[in-house]
Amino acid sequence: MTETVTNSNADRVRTAVAPRTVAVAMSGGVDSSTVAAMLQAEGHTLIGLTMQLWNQRRLAGREGMPEEVQGRCCSVDDVYDARRVAERLGIPYYLVNHQERFEREVVKPFVAEYLAGRTPIPCSLCNNHLKFDQLLLTARQIGAELIATGHYARNEYDEASGRWLLKRPADASKDQTYFLFGLTQEQLAHTLFPLGGYTKPEVREQARAYDLGIATKPDSQEICFIPGGDYKRFIDAYLDEQGETMPDSRGELVTTTGTVAGRHEGIHQFTVGQRKGLGVASPTPLYVLSIHPESHRVTIGSEDELLGRTLVARQLNWISVADLTAPMRVRIKVRHRHEPALATIEKSGADEVTATFDEPVRAITPGQAAVFYREDVVVGGGWIVADR
Amino acid sequence: MRRVYMDANATTPLAPEVFVAMRPWFTEQFGNASSIHFHGQRARAGVERAREQVARLLGCRAAEVIFTSGGTESDNLALAGVLKAGDHLITSAIEHHAVLHTAERLRDRGVEVTFLPVDASGAVDPADVRRALRPNTQLISVMMANNEIGTLQPVTEIGAIAQEADVYFHTDAVQAAGKVPIDVTAIGCDLLTISGHKFHGPQGTGALYVRKGTHPEPLIFGGPQERQRRAGTENLAGIVGLGHAAEMAQAFAAGNGPARLAALRDRLEHNILARVDEAGIYGGQAPRVPNTTNIWFDHLEGEALVIALDLKGLAVSGGSACTSGAMDPSHVMSAMGVLPARARASLRFSLDTGATEKDIDFALELVPAAAARLRELSPFYKPSANAAPEPAGSSI
Numbered sequence: 001m002t003e004t005v006t007n008s009n010a011d012r013v014r015t016a017v018a019p020r021t022v023a024v025a026m027s028g029g030v031d032s033s034t035v036a037a038m039l040q041a042e043g044h045t046l047i048g049l050t051m052q053l054w055n056q057r058r059l060a061g062r063e064g065m066p067e068e069v070q071g072r073c074c075s076v077d078d079v080y081d082a083r084r085v086a087e088r089l090g091i092p093y094y095l096v097n098h099q100e101r102f103e104r105e106v107v108k109p110f111v112a113e114y115l116a117g118r119t120p121i122p123c124s125l126c127n128n129h130l131k132f133d134q135l136l137l138t139a140r141q142i143g144a145e146l147i148a149t150g151h152y153a154r155n156e157y158d159e160a161s162g163r164w165l166l167k168r169p170a171d172a173s174k175d176q177t178y179f180l181f182g183l184t185q186e187q188l189a190h191t192l193f194p195l196g197g198y199t200k201p202e203v204r205e206q207a208r209a210y211d212l213g214i215a216t217k218p219d220s221q222e223i224c225f226i227p228g229g230d231y232k233r234f235i236d237a238y239l240d241e242q243g244e245t246m247p248d249s250r251g252e253l254v255t256t257t258g259t260v261a262g263r264h265e266g267i268h269q270f271t272v273g274q275r276k277g278l279g280v281a282s283p284t285p286l287y288v289l290s291i292h293p294e295s296h297r298v299t300i301g302s303e304d305e306l307l308g309r310t311l312v313a314r315q316l317n318w319i320s321v322a323d324l325t326a327p328m329r330v331r332i333k334v335r336h337r338h339e340p341a342l343a344t345i346e347k348s349g350a351d352e353v354t355a356t357f358d359e360p361v362r363a364i365t366p367g368q369a370a371v372f373y374r375e376d377v378v379v380g381g382g383w384i385v386a387d388r
Numbered sequence: 389m390r391r392v393y394m395d396a397n398a399t400t401p402l403a404p405e406v407f408v409a410m411r412p413w414f415t416e417q418f419g420n421a422s423s424i425h426f427h428g429q430r431a432r433a434g435v436e437r438a439r440e441q442v443a444r445l446l447g448c449r450a451a452e453v454i455f456t457s458g459g460t461e462s463d464n465l466a467l468a469g470v471l472k473a474g475d476h477l478i479t480s481a482i483e484h485h486a487v488l489h490t491a492e493r494l495r496d497r498g499v500e501v502t503f504l505p506v507d508a509s510g511a512v513d514p515a516d517v518r519r520a521l522r523p524n525t526q527l528i529s530v531m532m533a534n535n536e537i538g539t540l541q542p543v544t545e546i547g548a549i550a551q552e553a554d555v556y557f558h559t560d561a562v563q564a565a566g567k568v569p570i571d572v573t574a575i576g577c578d579l580l581t582i583s584g585h586k587f588h589g590p591q592g593t594g595a596l597y598v599r600k601g602t603h604p605e606p607l608i609f610g611g612p613q614e615r616q617r618r619a620g621t622e623n624l625a626g627i628v629g630l631g632h633a634a635e636m637a638q639a640f641a642a643g644n645g646p647a648r649l650a651a652l653r654d655r656l657e658h659n660i661l662a663r664v665d666e667a668g669i670y671g672g673q674a675p676r677v678p679n680t681t682n683i684w685f686d687h688l689e690g691e692a693l694v695i696a697l698d699l700k701g702l703a704v705s706g707g708s709a710c711t712s713g714a715m716d717p718s719h720v721m722s723a724m725g726v727l728p729a730r731a732r733a734s735l736r737f738s739l740d741t742g743a744t745e746k747d748i749d750f751a752l753e754l755v756p757a758a759a760a761r762l763r764e765l766s767p768f769y770k771p772s773a774n775a776a777p778e779p780a781g782s783s784i
Contacts, residue, residue, distance in 0.1 A: 047699065094695050141692035141762050143699055 019043040022146045022192065023139035025131060026050050026093070028081030030207050030217050031150030035194045037210035039148055040089050047144055048086040048093035050079055051130060053102035054225040063237040066227070085212050094142075098134055105129040107225065111235050114268040115247060117291035118367025121179065121336075122223055128182040136190055146190050151176045154196030154376075155188045158320070164188035166319050168376040171199040178336050181371045181381030182317045232269055251296025253280055256289065256305055267291050270298050273306060273363030287363075290386070307360035313370040313382030314352045320379045324353060330372040330379055332357070334364050340373050353382055391701045392747045396586075396679055397535050397563055397738035398705055402629070403588035409632040410590065413625035421622045422613065435622050438631025445634040446580060446597050447571035454614045455627050458594035459562040459583030460486040461607070465596055465618070466558040466579040467491060467529060469604025473498030475526035480504045480512045480541075481723035483531050487560055488719070491529075500524070509674035510537045510724050514545035521549075527556045532564035532575075536720040536736055537671040538680025540568070547576025556602060562586055562594075566637030566741070567646060567677040578602045582634075584626070588741065589633030593626040640741055649739050650678035656737060656748050657681050663756035670724070670734065679739040684726075688762040690733045696758045697735075702751055705736045 024036045026048045040046055061067040079095060086093030106125045113120035131149065139147045152174035154167040164185050168175050183191070195203055200219075207215035222229040239246055246266065253262040262280045264270070269277065274288040278300060287306050289299045311334065318324065324347050331340030332355055341361050348354040355370060364384060371381035393401075419431030436450065443450040456462045463486035471477055471494055479491050481503045488503075495501045502520045504512050512530055528550050533540050543559050550557035558579035561570055566587030572580055579602065584593035598604060598617070610619040640646070657669055666686040685693070690706035697704055721731035737751065 047695075092699060094698075096691055096695075137765060137767075138689075138692055138695075140765050141689065142695045143761075 019045065020146055021045045021047070021144045022148050023047045023049050023135070023142070023144035024091075025135055025147060025149045026082040026085065027150070027220075028078035028085070028214065028217075029150065029220060030204055030214055031152075031195055033082070033085040033150075033212045033214050034203050034207045034210065035148050035150045035192075036085060036089055036091065037212060038194050038206065039192070040091065041210075046089070046091040047139075047142060048082065048089075048091050049135065049138065050082045050093075050095050051102075051135065052079075052095055052097045052099060053126070053130060054099060054107070056225075056227065059234070059237040059241060063240045064233050065237045081214050081217070085214060088212060096138055098130055101134060102126070102130055107238065111238055113367050114231065114235055115249070117249075117267045117270075117293040119271040119365045120367045121369055122225070123179045124182060124369055127179055132183060132187045132191065136187060146192055148192035148194060150195055151180060151193050152195055152200075153177045153180055153193045155191060155193055157189070161320065163320060163322070166378040167196070168373070168378075169193075169196045169198075174200050177373075177378050178333050178369065178371050181319070181369060181378055183319065184317070185319075188319070235268060249293070249296045251298065253278060253298050253300050256299060256301045261286075261300060264298055267293060267296055267298060272365040291366075303362075306363050308362075308364040309357050309360050311355050311357075311361075311364045311370055312348065312352060312385050313355065314349075314385050316351055316353060316380060316382035318380035320374070320377050324380070328372075328374075328379065330355075330374055332361075333369075333371045333373065334361060334384065335368050345372055389701045390750065391703065392750045393703045394737045394739055394743070394747070394751065395703050395705050396740040397538075397736065399585045399591065400588045400740055402585075402590055403633060403636060405636065406589055406629045406632045410625045410629040413628045419624070421624065422611070431622070431624050434624060434628050438627045438634075441631035442582070442595050442634045445565065445570065445638040446582070447573055448597050449600070451615070452572075452597055452600055454596045454598055454617050455622065455630070456594045456596055456618060457592055457623070459484070459560065459581050459586070460594075462581035462583070462594050462596035463487045463529075463558075463560055464490050465604055465607050466581060467494060467527065468607060470527050470556055470558075470579070470602075471499045472526075474500075474524060476500040476502070476522045476524045477527050477529065478502045478504065478517060478520045478525060479529040480506060480531070482506050482510060482512075482534055482536075482720045483529065484535055484560055484562065487529055487531070504530070506723050508724055509671040510534055510539040510720065511671070511674050512541050512546070514542050514549060517546050518549050518553075521553050521555070525553065525555045527558060529558040529560070532559045532561040532570070532580075533567065533677045533680075534671075534720060535563045536718055537682040537724075538563070538676040538738070539671045540564070540675040540677060543575050543577065550578075551576050563677060563680075565634075566641055567649075567679055569638075569641045572597055572599070579604070584630040584633055587633050587637040587640075590626045590629040593623060593630040595630065645741060646678040649741070649743065652743050652745065652748050653679060653681050653737070653739055655745075656751060657683065659748075659752050660755055663752070664759045667759070670721075670726075679741075679743075680736065681738075682734055682736045684730050684734040685759050686730060686733060687766050688733050688759060689766075690735060693733075693735060693758055693762055696762065697754055700754050700758070702754050704751075705738070706732075706734060 022039055022044045024046055026032045059065045083093055106122050110120045110122045135147050152169040152171055153176050154169055156165050158165050166177055168177050204215050226234045249267040250265055252260045253264055254260050270288045270291055272288055275285055278286055280286055286300045289301045289305055291298050327344050327346040330345055332343045333340045342358040343355045345353050345355045366384050366386045368384050369381050370384050372379040419427030421431040421435045439450040439453045442453045467490045477499055491501045504516045506512055530541050530546050532543050547557050556578045559577045560581045562581055562583045565582040578599040580597040582595050585591040606617050608619045613619055661667055668684055670682040694706040718731055
């Protein structure tokens with residue numbers, strides 16, 4: 001029921017914003033380009049910014065990484081497109097270099113998480129540290145009051161609670177709120193999500209109508225700094241570049257009863273719920289159930305054994321409430337492409353929540369985020385930790 | 389919006405007189421300088437007159453001037469045209485990338501390369517040059533003036549060392565031409581680079597002085613132009629423009645223009661330092677070209693400052709711009725021993741020959757206010773009572 005796409009016009013009218021100076025995060029893609037055109041049409045004074053976060057050439061040809069740069073993240077082509085859009089709109093445009101911070105706050109933790117047997121979400125780290133924190137700071141430094149991004153999400157001020165809310169967008173299939181659970185009240189108060197009321201086809205239509213020249217560009221899907229999505233090869237190449245050797249985390253594949261079913265070449269090659277690449281013959285499909293960084297053991301089992309009823313999340317951020325003071329009924333997303341599942345959350349520590357699902361949930365994965373929803377409102381979220 | 393341009397080390401506007409001089413050569417005075425007929429002869433005359441104008445700027449003979457597509461090509465030709473595998477090159481860590489990247493590429497092809505350090509003011513020590521000499525040293529390449537901080541390098545001393553050691557000496561004078569007088573004989577160089585658009589000539593034009601008897605191997609083949617040293621139909625209108633601009637630059641450098649620019653630059657520096665604490669001048673005590681100052685501001689990001697000023701109408705540069713348009717910590721600052729945080733928080737003001745007192749006033753209205761605003765927002769800056777302003781003119 002939370003999945004209904006509302007199409008009423010009233011729903012599309014964002015809280016009216018008087019003309020302001022807005023810094024638009026421009027990636028060169030359809031979404032952020034359309035944001036710029038829409039805001040300009042609304043009469044805002046715009047400054048286009050592209051964050052240079054990573055150099056795709058850096059690891060090219062190293063440890064099996066392709067020689068040819070395939071990625072789109074921060075590529076010359078995307079910067080070119082963003083610049084062209086800014087030029088068409090007649091707005092000032094700047095490329096700002098935040099590669100150092102991106103490496104420190106996103107790439108290094110990404111690698112470290114995999115090596116620790118978890119499955120990280122670099123997009124959330126990037127949102128928390130770069131796209132919102134750093135961008136908002138840069139925007140203020142250059143004289144903008146607000147930032148705007150092409151995320152599919154909505155935000156609004158709630159008089160009753162006195163809090164800024166983050167809400168799911170009109171286009172449920174493009175919902176990016178899962179990656180935005182870390183936004184602070186301050187960030188939400190200074191951010192515009194102009195696409196929150198539109199579906200992706202509508203946004204493409206707008207891009208065409210504004211004649212931005214990028215309406216047919218494909219969506220970016222993968223992790224922006226890992227072209228082709230081969231994160232194992234990326235980790236190899238990055239460690240090699242850093243002069244670090246891959247820690248030896250080879251170990252055993254064991255069943256839930258403790259039987260050793262095989263051996264593996266390193267825990268970073270696994271993620272909870274993974275089926276491929278286990279190298280264990282079995283009449284029924286086998287899945288990774290859990291990863292044990294201390295013993296290097298990877299526990300495998302049947303699909304049924306992948307189901308879990310509880311999860312523990314830490315490093316919490318609350319949005320619609322100041323804190324969780326009593327158990328709350330919510331729906332929880334445990335990964336980006338997950339239908340939110342009914343659960344009850346309650347505090348189990350100062351910065352820890354335990355969630356109990358009504359029905360078992362598949363593949364609760366340490367390192368991923370648990371994001372709590374009530375209807376289309378994001379209550380808050382945290383990072384899933386190993387539940388034992 | 390009022391816009392003031394203080395980024396002359398990046399490029400300068402074409403002088404109106406130069407534009408007027410160039411215009412007929414695009415249209416009615418067309419011709420290929422290699423052609424036998426009237427049109428060719430006319431074009432040839434235009435090219436050769438320009439060559440004489442450039443020769444006068446540099447104090448050399450016209451036959452010693454090769455026209456190129458700009459400073460980068462001239463630097464490439466000077467290095468790659470002279471050095472072969474097994475040779476040794478001495479250059480400095482603060483050269484323009486046109487020299488540095490060429491040197492790195494040559495190193496990959498078997499040329500030995502020494503990158504000399506600089507002192508805290510950004511100057512090469514001639515004694516280091518002497519010490520770096522090897523039996524197979526073929527070329528020394530040290531720039532005349534640095535593009536980022538404006539420091540003038542001891543090229544005359546280096547020229548003497550090169551002559552004594554009988555090795556070639558190339559100097560990249562892109563940032564010196566039109567700002568200080570140039571005399572290739574006094575410098576004692578064998579090769580010298582200039583670029584037209586740094587002194588109100590057209591972009592895409594440059595020259596390499598090649599002392600008689602020096603024979604760099606061409607980089608570009610396909611015709612006998614430029615005495616077999618640089619193939620391709622001459623960029624006629626561009627060359628005419630370069631020549632005209634060279635003549636104007638020579639007059640400017642010989643007159644009171646540089647002193648006027650230095651006075652403006654000094655007023656700008658002095659007043660910024662008087663109004664912004666925890667700031668200073670790079671190379672402030674060293675000899676510099678008169679139009680350039682590079683000022684560091686602690687506790688702020690130079691990139692944001694450049695953008696903030698641009699949005700208010702003042703065009704300056706932070707560090708040096710790179711191809712992507714994003715700013716990387718400058719190799720010049722790194723070589724001077726500046727920590728990356730401070731290197732990222734600097735502004736380069738480079739005044740155009742037409743700079744006025746009003747332009748300086750405009751900058752002084754904007755820069756201290758913008759710096760204060762950025763520091764207010766900085767998570768690192770905590771104004772404290774004991775953070776006494778450094779005395780004006782403080783330099784490293």
